[in-house]
Amino acid sequence: MPKIQLTPNTTLYPVPVVLITCGAGDETNVFSLNRIASCNAEPPMISISVRPSRASHDLIQQWGEFVVNIPWPEMEMVSDFVGSTTAGETDKWQETGLTRQPATVVSPPLLADCPVNIECQVRHTWQLPSHSLFIAEVVALHADTAVLSEREEVDFALARGGLVYRAGVVRERPVENFRPDELRQKVNARRDGG
């Protein structure tokens, strides 16, 4: 097949999309993020890229901590919602009904609705032209047994695929038909082994 030359971009689709929780106390937030990578093994480290214009950016910088929450595939709509609304204009907790739960090491909360929660502490920050790259150490990891392999590794193939976005849909799209009740039913069904 012949190849054609495209405008340079970070083409790596499909990409996993995670929900990042940040902040502490009365000021916590949640947003969607796909610019995430495993970047070191010992100690385990993860990098995330966040635009400085995001409300969450300052919370991550202020607290030096965040949690990576890996959603169920059924949570695409909530991922669109928290990825296209901003704290200050929208009370994302009120609107989504997502459930916060205290973390074991860091200050930001875990999302009880997600099967995997990765507690992270920022070790380095690198200002790139459009994003801040936060390089963080994984200090605690929580996983629902439904997504664990026999070797106790997180394996989303066991849960009929994690949440991945194909090319063309990783963008902030208006969410008009968001139904928190539907989300709750789907997440409960997952929890109950449905």
Ligand SMILES: Cc1cc2nc3c(=O)[nH]c(=O)nc-3n(C[C@H](O)[C@H](O)[C@H](O)COP(=O)(O)O)c2cc1C
């Ligand atoms: C699928 C998806 C992936 C996203 N990935 C990123 C990302 O990697 N980095 C980033 O800074 N914003 C990303 N965003 C945008 C933020 O989630 C969005 O701007 C959000 O409204 C920020 O919320 P906040 O202002 O309350 O922090 C993504 C949005 C969506 C829907």
